Amino acid sequence: MTVTRFPPSPTGDLHIGGARTALYSWLYARQNDGKFILRIEDTDLERNSKQSVDAIIDGMNWLGLDYDEGPIFQTDRFDRYKAVIQQLLDEGKAYRCDCTTEELEAVREQQRANKEKPKYNGKCRERHDVSVEGSVIRFKNPLEGDVVIHDRVKGDIVINNRELDDLILARPNGVPTYNLTVVVDDMDMQMTHVIRGDDHINNTPRQINLFLALGAKLPEFAHVPMILGDDGKRLSKRHGAVGVMQYRDDGFIPQALLNYLLRLGWSHEEQEIFSREEMIDLFKLENVNVAASTFNTKKLIWVNEQYIKTLAAEELAEHLEWHLDNQKLDISNGPAITDVIEAHRDRAKTLKELASNIRYYYEDFSEYDEKAAKKNFKTATPGILQNLLDKFKQVNDWNPESIESVIQATCEELELGMGKVGPPLRVAVTGTAMSPSLDVTLNLVGKERSLKRLEKAVAFATAKYAES
Ligand code: GLU
Numbered sequence: 001m002t003v004t005r006f007p008p009s010p011t012g013d014l015h016i017g018g019a020r021t022a023l024y025s026w027l028y029a030r031q032n033d034g035k036f037i038l039r040i041e042d043t044d045l046e047r048n049s050k051q052s053v054d055a056i057i058d059g060m061n062w063l064g065l066d067y068d069e070g071p072i073f074q075t076d077r078f079d080r081y082k083a084v085i086q087q088l089l090d091e092g093k094a095y096r097c098d099c100t101t102e103e104l105e106a107v108r109e110q111q112r113a114n115k116e117k118p119k120y121n122g123k124c125r126e127r128h129d130v131s132v133e134g135s136v137i138r139f140k141n142p143l144e145g146d147v148v149i150h151d152r153v154k155g156d157i158v159i160n161n162r163e164l165d166d167l168i169l170a171r172p173n174g175v176p177t178y179n180l181t182v183v184v185d186d187m188d189m190q191m192t193h194v195i196r197g198d199d200h201i202n203n204t205p206r207q208i209n210l211f212l213a214l215g216a217k218l219p220e221f222a223h224v225p226m227i228l229g230d231d232g233k234r235l236s237k238r239h240g241a242v243g244v245m246q247y248r249d250d251g252f253i254p255q256a257l258l259n260y261l262l263r264l265g266w267s268h269e270e271q272e273i274f275s276r277e278e279m280i281d282l283f284k285l286e287n288v289n290v291a292a293s294t295f296n297t298k299k300l301i302w303v304n305e306q307y308i309k310t311l312a313a314e315e316l317a318e319h320l321e322w323h324l325d326n327q328k329l330d331i332s333n334g335p336a337i338t339d340v341i342e343a344h345r346d347r348a349k350t351l352k353e354l355a356s357n358i359r360y361y362y363e364d365f366s367e368y369d370e371k372a373a374k375k376n377f378k379t380a381t382p383g384i385l386q387n388l389l390d391k392f393k394q395v396n397d398w399n400p401e402s403i404e405s406v407i408q409a410t411c412e413e414l415e416l417g418m419g420k421v422g423p424p425l426r427v428a429v430t431g432t433a434m435s436p437s438l439d440v441t442l443n444l445v446g447k448e449r450s451l452k453r454l455e456k457a458v459a460f461a462t463a464k465y466a467e468s
Contacts, residue, residue: 002034010052013243014059038070081176096130138166147205152222187216198223251350256307313338323355334362365431372433376423381461398447400439428457
Protein backbone atom coordinates (compact mmCIF):
# COMPACT_ATOMS: atom_id res chain seq x y z
CA MET A 1 0.00 0.00 0.00
CA THR A 2 1.15 3.52 -0.78
CA VAL A 3 2.09 5.43 2.36
CA THR A 4 3.08 9.11 2.35
CA ARG A 5 3.59 11.61 5.09
CA PHE A 6 3.77 15.23 6.06
CA PRO A 7 6.26 15.72 8.87
CA PRO A 8 6.47 19.39 9.88
CA SER A 9 8.65 20.65 12.68
CA PRO A 10 6.36 22.63 14.97
CA THR A 11 8.38 25.80 15.08
CA GLY A 12 5.86 28.12 13.40
CA ASP A 13 2.69 28.23 11.36
CA LEU A 14 1.80 25.94 8.49
CA HIS A 15 3.04 28.15 5.70
CA ILE A 16 2.58 28.09 1.94
CA GLY A 17 5.59 25.90 1.14
CA GLY A 18 4.69 23.33 3.76
CA ALA A 19 1.07 23.31 2.67
CA ARG A 20 2.11 22.61 -0.90
CA THR A 21 4.30 19.61 -0.02
CA ALA A 22 1.53 18.40 2.29
CA LEU A 23 -0.90 18.71 -0.63
CA TYR A 24 1.33 16.78 -3.02
CA SER A 25 1.86 13.99 -0.48
CA TRP A 26 -1.84 13.90 0.32
CA LEU A 27 -2.80 13.78 -3.38
CA TYR A 28 -0.37 10.98 -4.02
CA ALA A 29 -1.78 8.91 -1.15
CA ARG A 30 -5.38 9.60 -2.17
CA GLN A 31 -4.89 8.77 -5.84
CA ASN A 32 -3.34 5.44 -4.88
CA ASP A 33 -5.89 4.60 -2.18
CA GLY A 34 -2.99 4.83 0.20
CA LYS A 35 -2.38 6.19 3.66
CA PHE A 36 -1.35 9.73 4.53
CA ILE A 37 0.34 10.26 7.89
CA LEU A 38 0.81 13.47 9.84
CA ARG A 39 3.95 13.31 11.91
CA ILE A 40 5.08 16.09 14.17
CA GLU A 41 8.86 16.31 14.24
CA ASP A 42 9.20 17.88 17.63
CA THR A 43 12.62 16.71 18.74
CA ASP A 44 14.00 20.23 18.87
CA LEU A 45 12.68 20.86 22.34
CA GLU A 46 13.80 24.46 22.47
CA ARG A 47 12.17 25.63 19.26
CA ASN A 48 8.91 23.66 19.43
CA SER A 49 5.65 25.01 20.62
CA LYS A 50 2.21 23.64 21.34
CA GLN A 51 0.85 26.73 19.62
CA SER A 52 2.62 25.74 16.44
CA VAL A 53 1.30 22.17 16.63
CA ASP A 54 -2.21 23.62 16.91
CA ALA A 55 -1.61 26.01 14.03
CA ILE A 56 -0.42 23.16 11.81
CA ILE A 57 -3.41 20.98 12.68
CA ASP A 58 -5.83 23.88 12.19
CA GLY A 59 -4.23 24.60 8.83
CA MET A 60 -4.50 20.99 7.69
CA ASN A 61 -8.13 20.84 8.79
CA TRP A 62 -9.02 24.10 7.13
CA LEU A 63 -7.41 22.96 3.88
CA GLY A 64 -9.21 19.64 4.11
CA LEU A 65 -5.97 17.65 3.99
CA ASP A 66 -7.23 14.81 6.10
CA TYR A 67 -4.77 12.26 7.43
CA ASP A 68 -5.28 8.60 8.15
CA GLU A 69 -2.81 8.40 10.98
CA GLY A 70 -1.46 10.93 13.40
CA PRO A 71 -0.56 13.32 14.59
CA ILE A 72 2.32 11.10 15.64
CA PHE A 73 4.78 12.94 17.87
CA GLN A 74 8.45 12.09 17.63
CA THR A 75 8.92 12.97 21.28
CA ASP A 76 6.77 9.90 22.07
CA ARG A 77 9.25 7.71 20.23
CA PHE A 78 12.54 8.48 21.96
CA ASP A 79 12.84 4.94 23.32
CA ARG A 80 12.54 3.55 19.84
CA TYR A 81 15.24 5.90 18.49
CA LYS A 82 17.52 4.95 21.37
CA ALA A 83 17.02 1.27 20.62
CA VAL A 84 17.88 1.76 16.93
CA ILE A 85 20.98 3.77 17.79
CA GLN A 86 22.06 1.03 20.18
CA GLN A 87 21.48 -1.55 17.47
CA LEU A 88 23.71 0.41 15.06
CA LEU A 89 26.41 0.70 17.75
CA ASP A 90 26.19 -3.04 18.49
CA GLU A 91 26.47 -3.89 14.82
CA GLY A 92 29.49 -1.62 14.40
CA LYS A 93 27.55 0.67 12.06
CA ALA A 94 27.81 3.64 14.38
CA TYR A 95 30.42 4.84 16.81
CA ARG A 96 31.02 7.31 19.59
CA CYS A 97 33.05 10.39 18.86
CA ASP A 98 34.45 12.82 21.41
CA CYS A 99 36.29 15.17 19.07
CA THR A 100 36.05 18.67 20.44
CA THR A 101 34.70 21.62 18.49
CA GLU A 102 38.25 23.00 18.29
CA GLU A 103 39.57 19.75 16.86
CA LEU A 104 36.79 19.58 14.29
CA GLU A 105 37.33 23.18 13.29
CA ALA A 106 41.09 22.61 12.92
CA VAL A 107 40.41 19.64 10.60
CA ARG A 108 38.03 21.73 8.49
CA GLU A 109 40.50 24.58 8.37
CA GLN A 110 43.15 22.22 7.04
CA GLN A 111 40.76 20.77 4.47
CA ARG A 112 39.81 24.20 3.25
CA ALA A 113 43.47 25.11 2.94
CA ASN A 114 43.96 21.95 0.82
CA LYS A 115 40.93 22.96 -1.25
CA GLU A 116 39.06 19.86 -0.08
CA LYS A 117 35.43 19.70 0.88
CA PRO A 118 35.29 20.13 4.67
CA LYS A 119 34.01 17.03 6.45
CA TYR A 120 34.64 14.93 9.49
CA ASN A 121 37.95 13.05 9.09
CA GLY A 122 36.76 9.84 10.73
CA LYS A 123 39.24 9.99 13.59
CA CYS A 124 36.99 8.10 16.03
CA ARG A 125 35.61 5.56 13.51
CA GLU A 126 37.63 2.64 14.82
CA ARG A 127 38.05 3.70 18.46
CA HIS A 128 36.37 1.71 21.19
CA ASP A 129 37.49 3.70 24.19
CA VAL A 130 35.29 6.77 23.84
CA SER A 131 33.32 7.41 26.99
CA VAL A 132 29.58 7.86 26.86
CA GLU A 133 29.77 11.11 28.74
CA GLY A 134 29.93 14.11 26.42
CA SER A 135 30.31 12.15 23.20
CA VAL A 136 28.14 12.16 20.09
CA ILE A 137 27.17 9.09 18.10
CA ARG A 138 28.09 9.09 14.45
CA PHE A 139 26.98 6.93 11.58
CA LYS A 140 29.68 4.97 9.79
CA ASN A 141 28.93 6.15 6.30
CA PRO A 142 30.36 3.82 3.61
CA LEU A 143 33.68 5.13 2.32
CA GLU A 144 33.33 3.92 -1.25
CA GLY A 145 30.72 3.67 -3.93
CA ASP A 146 27.87 5.81 -5.14
CA VAL A 147 24.46 6.56 -3.73
CA VAL A 148 21.83 7.01 -6.39
CA ILE A 149 18.60 8.87 -5.73
CA HIS A 150 15.98 7.89 -8.29
CA ASP A 151 14.11 11.10 -7.77
CA ARG A 152 10.58 11.10 -9.18
CA VAL A 153 10.80 14.82 -9.91
CA LYS A 154 14.45 15.46 -10.64
CA GLY A 155 15.52 12.16 -12.18
CA ASP A 156 18.60 10.23 -11.07
CA ILE A 157 21.06 11.99 -8.82
CA VAL A 158 24.39 10.28 -8.12
CA ILE A 159 26.49 11.13 -5.08
CA ASN A 160 29.79 9.50 -4.22
CA ASN A 161 30.13 8.34 -0.64
CA ARG A 162 33.40 10.20 -0.37
CA GLU A 163 31.32 13.38 -0.41
CA LEU A 164 29.36 12.35 2.64
CA ASP A 165 30.15 12.94 6.27
CA ASP A 166 29.71 10.49 9.11
CA LEU A 167 26.59 12.17 10.25
CA ILE A 168 25.69 12.64 13.87
CA LEU A 169 22.84 10.40 15.00
CA ALA A 170 22.65 11.53 18.62
CA ARG A 171 23.93 14.55 20.48
CA PRO A 172 25.91 14.37 23.74
CA ASN A 173 22.65 14.70 25.71
CA GLY A 174 21.34 11.61 23.90
CA VAL A 175 18.76 13.50 21.81
CA PRO A 176 18.57 11.93 18.34
CA THR A 177 19.04 14.10 15.27
CA TYR A 178 16.65 14.76 12.41
CA ASN A 179 18.33 12.35 9.98
CA LEU A 180 18.09 9.47 12.43
CA THR A 181 14.53 10.07 13.57
CA VAL A 182 13.23 10.62 10.06
CA VAL A 183 14.71 7.35 8.81
CA VAL A 184 13.52 5.33 11.80
CA ASP A 185 10.03 6.75 11.40
CA ASP A 186 9.88 6.34 7.64
CA MET A 187 11.08 2.77 8.11
CA ASP A 188 8.70 1.90 10.96
CA MET A 189 5.75 3.59 9.26
CA GLN A 190 6.54 1.73 6.04
CA MET A 191 6.72 4.88 4.01
CA THR A 192 6.64 4.12 0.30
CA HIS A 193 7.03 7.71 -0.94
CA VAL A 194 8.89 10.60 0.60
CA ILE A 195 7.69 13.80 -1.05
CA ARG A 196 9.35 16.89 0.38
CA GLY A 197 11.03 20.18 -0.37
CA ASP A 198 14.32 20.03 -2.22
CA ASP A 199 16.00 21.89 0.63
CA HIS A 200 16.32 18.36 2.05
CA ILE A 201 18.04 16.87 -0.97
CA ASN A 202 21.46 16.94 0.73
CA ASN A 203 20.09 14.78 3.50
CA THR A 204 18.69 12.16 1.17
CA PRO A 205 21.89 10.23 0.31
CA ARG A 206 22.77 10.10 4.00
CA GLN A 207 19.31 8.86 4.80
CA ILE A 208 19.52 6.26 2.04
CA ASN A 209 22.73 4.91 3.59
CA LEU A 210 21.02 4.74 6.95
CA PHE A 211 18.03 2.91 5.49
CA LEU A 212 20.41 0.41 3.93
CA ALA A 213 22.37 -0.01 7.17
CA LEU A 214 19.11 -0.80 8.94
CA GLY A 215 18.16 -3.30 6.27
CA ALA A 216 15.01 -1.28 5.51
CA LYS A 217 13.23 -1.01 2.19
CA LEU A 218 13.95 2.32 0.52
CA PRO A 219 11.02 4.64 -0.10
CA GLU A 220 10.82 6.44 -3.41
CA PHE A 221 11.88 10.05 -3.20
CA ALA A 222 10.38 13.12 -4.86
CA HIS A 223 11.95 16.47 -4.15
CA VAL A 224 9.75 19.42 -4.87
CA PRO A 225 11.49 22.68 -5.84
CA MET A 226 11.24 25.69 -3.60
CA ILE A 227 8.79 28.52 -3.92
CA LEU A 228 10.40 31.89 -4.49
CA GLY A 229 9.11 35.41 -4.05
CA ASP A 230 8.56 37.52 -7.19
CA ASP A 231 12.00 39.05 -6.65
CA GLY A 232 13.61 35.60 -7.00
CA LYS A 233 14.47 35.43 -3.32
CA ARG A 234 13.42 32.68 -0.96
CA LEU A 235 9.81 33.08 0.01
CA SER A 236 9.35 35.02 3.19
CA LYS A 237 6.56 36.81 5.05
CA ARG A 238 7.14 39.85 2.87
CA HIS A 239 6.02 37.85 -0.20
CA GLY A 240 2.89 36.45 1.37
CA ALA A 241 4.44 33.39 2.97
CA VAL A 242 2.31 33.75 6.03
CA GLY A 243 0.54 30.92 7.79
CA VAL A 244 -2.33 29.42 5.83
CA MET A 245 -4.86 30.55 8.44
CA GLN A 246 -4.00 34.11 7.50
CA TYR A 247 -5.37 33.28 4.05
CA ARG A 248 -8.60 32.20 5.65
CA ASP A 249 -8.72 35.50 7.53
CA ASP A 250 -8.04 37.37 4.31
CA GLY A 251 -11.00 35.74 2.60
CA PHE A 252 -9.58 32.89 0.58
CA ILE A 253 -11.48 29.68 -0.01
CA PRO A 254 -9.41 26.68 1.08
CA GLN A 255 -10.02 24.84 -2.18
CA ALA A 256 -8.88 27.94 -4.10
CA LEU A 257 -5.67 28.10 -2.11
CA LEU A 258 -5.09 24.38 -2.72
CA ASN A 259 -5.81 24.90 -6.41
CA TYR A 260 -3.30 27.72 -6.55
CA LEU A 261 -0.68 25.71 -4.66
CA LEU A 262 -1.25 22.71 -6.90
CA ARG A 263 -0.67 24.78 -10.04
CA LEU A 264 2.32 26.49 -8.45
CA GLY A 265 4.88 23.94 -9.51
CA TRP A 266 2.70 21.50 -11.43
CA SER A 267 0.55 21.69 -14.52
CA HIS A 268 -1.89 19.69 -16.56
CA GLU A 269 -2.18 21.05 -20.08
CA GLU A 270 -3.68 24.55 -19.91
CA GLN A 271 -6.15 23.78 -17.15
CA GLU A 272 -6.24 26.30 -14.30
CA ILE A 273 -9.17 25.24 -12.14
CA PHE A 274 -9.34 21.75 -10.67
CA SER A 275 -12.01 20.19 -8.53
CA ARG A 276 -10.80 18.09 -5.62
CA GLU A 277 -11.55 14.93 -7.63
CA GLU A 278 -9.68 16.22 -10.66
CA MET A 279 -6.69 17.11 -8.50
CA ILE A 280 -6.58 13.57 -7.18
CA ASP A 281 -7.05 12.02 -10.62
CA LEU A 282 -4.69 14.17 -12.61
CA PHE A 283 -1.79 14.92 -10.27
CA LYS A 284 1.44 13.27 -11.37
CA LEU A 285 4.76 13.56 -9.59
CA GLU A 286 6.50 13.42 -12.95
CA ASN A 287 4.74 16.64 -13.99
CA VAL A 288 6.02 18.61 -11.02
CA ASN A 289 8.25 21.39 -12.33
CA VAL A 290 11.96 20.90 -11.94
CA ALA A 291 12.60 24.62 -11.56
CA ALA A 292 11.58 26.71 -8.57
CA SER A 293 8.18 28.40 -8.72
CA THR A 294 7.38 32.04 -8.14
CA PHE A 295 4.64 32.97 -5.74
CA ASN A 296 2.17 35.37 -7.27
CA THR A 297 -0.50 36.90 -5.08
CA LYS A 298 -2.40 38.30 -8.08
CA LYS A 299 -2.81 34.86 -9.54
CA LEU A 300 -3.95 33.49 -6.19
CA ILE A 301 -6.60 36.22 -6.00
CA TRP A 302 -7.68 35.40 -9.55
CA VAL A 303 -8.12 31.74 -8.64
CA ASN A 304 -10.11 32.72 -5.55
CA GLU A 305 -12.34 34.92 -7.69
CA GLN A 306 -13.06 32.02 -10.02
CA TYR A 307 -14.14 29.93 -7.06
CA ILE A 308 -16.36 32.70 -5.72
CA LYS A 309 -17.95 32.99 -9.16
CA THR A 310 -18.62 29.30 -9.63
CA LEU A 311 -18.88 27.41 -6.35
CA ALA A 312 -22.39 26.28 -5.35
CA ALA A 313 -23.98 29.06 -3.30
CA GLU A 314 -24.63 26.68 -0.40
CA GLU A 315 -20.96 25.78 -0.26
CA LEU A 316 -19.88 29.42 -0.48
CA ALA A 317 -22.30 30.20 2.33
CA GLU A 318 -20.51 27.67 4.53
CA HIS A 319 -17.16 29.31 3.88
CA LEU A 320 -18.67 32.73 4.34
CA GLU A 321 -19.97 31.93 7.79
CA TRP A 322 -16.64 32.50 9.50
CA HIS A 323 -16.39 35.96 7.92
CA LEU A 324 -19.95 36.89 8.87
CA ASP A 325 -19.14 35.97 12.47
CA ASN A 326 -15.84 37.72 12.30
CA GLN A 327 -17.45 40.88 10.92
CA LYS A 328 -20.29 40.51 13.42
CA LEU A 329 -22.99 40.36 10.81
CA ASP A 330 -26.14 38.57 11.86
CA ILE A 331 -27.96 37.30 8.78
CA SER A 332 -30.98 35.86 10.53
CA ASN A 333 -33.04 38.96 9.81
CA GLY A 334 -32.93 39.40 6.05
CA PRO A 335 -32.88 37.64 2.70
CA ALA A 336 -31.57 34.10 2.19
CA ILE A 337 -27.79 34.25 2.16
CA THR A 338 -27.65 32.06 -0.94
CA ASP A 339 -29.74 34.62 -2.87
CA VAL A 340 -27.45 37.40 -1.72
CA ILE A 341 -24.43 35.34 -2.76
CA GLU A 342 -25.90 34.82 -6.23
CA ALA A 343 -26.37 38.57 -6.58
CA HIS A 344 -22.90 39.47 -5.31
CA ARG A 345 -20.56 36.66 -6.31
CA ASP A 346 -19.38 38.49 -9.45
CA ARG A 347 -18.21 41.52 -7.52
CA ALA A 348 -15.98 40.15 -4.81
CA LYS A 349 -12.42 38.88 -4.97
CA THR A 350 -12.46 37.51 -1.46
CA LEU A 351 -14.99 36.24 1.07
CA LYS A 352 -13.94 39.03 3.38
CA GLU A 353 -14.93 41.54 0.73
CA LEU A 354 -18.14 39.65 0.00
CA ALA A 355 -19.12 39.67 3.67
CA SER A 356 -18.49 43.35 4.00
CA ASN A 357 -20.40 44.14 0.77
CA ILE A 358 -23.67 42.63 1.93
CA ARG A 359 -24.25 44.28 5.30
CA TYR A 360 -27.06 46.55 4.10
CA TYR A 361 -29.35 43.60 3.44
CA TYR A 362 -29.33 42.73 7.09
CA GLU A 363 -28.65 45.91 9.00
CA ASP A 364 -29.69 49.50 8.63
CA PHE A 365 -26.86 51.92 8.17
CA SER A 366 -26.62 55.14 10.08
CA GLU A 367 -24.52 57.02 7.56
CA TYR A 368 -24.15 57.15 3.83
CA ASP A 369 -20.83 56.50 2.20
CA GLU A 370 -19.54 60.06 2.15
CA LYS A 371 -18.27 60.11 -1.39
CA ALA A 372 -21.35 58.36 -2.74
CA ALA A 373 -23.74 60.77 -1.04
CA LYS A 374 -21.76 63.79 -2.12
CA LYS A 375 -21.71 62.69 -5.72
CA ASN A 376 -25.27 61.43 -6.04
CA PHE A 377 -27.47 63.46 -3.72
CA LYS A 378 -28.31 66.65 -5.61
CA THR A 379 -30.96 69.32 -5.19
CA ALA A 380 -33.33 67.30 -7.37
CA THR A 381 -32.87 64.19 -5.25
CA PRO A 382 -35.68 64.65 -2.71
CA GLY A 383 -38.18 65.00 -5.55
CA ILE A 384 -36.90 61.95 -7.39
CA LEU A 385 -36.81 59.79 -4.28
CA GLN A 386 -40.25 60.96 -3.18
CA ASN A 387 -41.67 60.06 -6.57
CA LEU A 388 -40.12 56.57 -6.33
CA LEU A 389 -41.31 56.20 -2.76
CA ASP A 390 -44.92 57.02 -3.62
CA LYS A 391 -44.92 54.47 -6.40
CA PHE A 392 -43.10 51.76 -4.43
CA LYS A 393 -45.70 52.08 -1.67
CA GLN A 394 -48.33 50.99 -4.17
CA VAL A 395 -46.47 47.84 -5.15
CA ASN A 396 -48.06 44.75 -3.70
CA ASP A 397 -45.98 42.11 -5.32
CA TRP A 398 -42.38 43.11 -4.50
CA ASN A 399 -40.15 41.52 -7.12
CA PRO A 400 -37.47 42.59 -9.60
CA GLU A 401 -40.03 43.20 -12.38
CA SER A 402 -42.37 45.36 -10.32
CA ILE A 403 -39.38 47.31 -8.93
CA GLU A 404 -38.00 47.84 -12.41
CA SER A 405 -41.32 49.13 -13.71
CA VAL A 406 -41.54 51.69 -10.90
CA ILE A 407 -38.10 52.98 -11.76
CA GLN A 408 -39.09 53.22 -15.43
CA ALA A 409 -42.31 55.01 -14.56
CA THR A 410 -40.46 57.60 -12.45
CA CYS A 411 -37.96 58.18 -15.24
CA GLU A 412 -40.77 58.78 -17.67
CA GLU A 413 -42.84 60.95 -15.39
CA LEU A 414 -39.96 63.18 -14.41
CA GLU A 415 -38.47 62.99 -17.89
CA LEU A 416 -35.15 61.86 -16.51
CA GLY A 417 -32.73 59.20 -17.72
CA MET A 418 -31.80 56.14 -15.67
CA GLY A 419 -28.47 57.86 -14.97
CA LYS A 420 -30.28 60.50 -12.92
CA VAL A 421 -32.68 58.26 -11.07
CA GLY A 422 -30.66 55.10 -10.41
CA PRO A 423 -27.62 56.46 -8.53
CA PRO A 424 -29.50 58.41 -5.80
CA LEU A 425 -31.88 55.48 -5.38
CA ARG A 426 -28.91 53.15 -4.90
CA VAL A 427 -27.28 55.40 -2.31
CA ALA A 428 -30.60 55.81 -0.54
CA VAL A 429 -31.24 52.09 -0.23
CA THR A 430 -27.71 50.70 0.20
CA GLY A 431 -25.79 53.67 1.57
CA THR A 432 -23.15 53.03 -1.09
CA ALA A 433 -22.54 53.67 -4.79
CA MET A 434 -21.96 50.00 -5.58
CA SER A 435 -24.50 47.22 -5.70
CA PRO A 436 -25.93 44.71 -8.11
CA SER A 437 -28.65 45.99 -10.45
CA LEU A 438 -31.30 47.99 -8.61
CA ASP A 439 -34.20 45.62 -9.23
CA VAL A 440 -32.19 42.73 -7.72
CA THR A 441 -30.84 44.83 -4.87
CA LEU A 442 -34.14 46.35 -3.81
CA ASN A 443 -35.85 43.01 -4.11
CA LEU A 444 -33.35 41.50 -1.68
CA VAL A 445 -33.41 44.46 0.69
CA GLY A 446 -37.17 43.97 0.83
CA LYS A 447 -40.10 46.34 0.57
CA GLU A 448 -40.34 47.47 4.15
CA ARG A 449 -36.66 48.25 4.52
CA SER A 450 -36.49 49.93 1.11
CA LEU A 451 -39.43 52.23 1.90
CA LYS A 452 -37.99 53.22 5.27
CA ARG A 453 -34.64 53.98 3.75
CA LEU A 454 -36.21 56.05 1.00
CA GLU A 455 -38.11 58.08 3.56
CA LYS A 456 -34.93 58.67 5.49
CA ALA A 457 -33.06 59.66 2.36
CA VAL A 458 -35.76 62.12 1.31
CA ALA A 459 -35.47 63.76 4.72
CA PHE A 460 -31.69 63.69 4.64
CA ALA A 461 -31.40 65.17 1.14
CA THR A 462 -34.09 67.77 1.87
CA ALA A 463 -32.32 68.91 5.03
CA LYS A 464 -29.02 68.97 3.24
CA TYR A 465 -30.25 71.30 0.51
CA ALA A 466 -32.39 73.38 2.85
CA GLU A 467 -29.19 74.28 4.68
CA SER A 468 -27.22 75.38 1.65
N1 GLU B 1 10.72 18.08 9.72
C1 GLU B 1 11.27 18.28 8.43
C2 GLU B 1 10.88 19.65 7.94
O1 GLU B 1 9.96 20.23 8.48
C3 GLU B 1 10.75 17.18 7.52
C4 GLU B 1 11.53 16.94 6.32
C5 GLU B 1 11.16 15.66 5.62
O2 GLU B 1 10.13 15.64 4.92
O3 GLU B 1 11.87 14.67 5.75
O4 GLU B 1 11.51 20.20 7.08
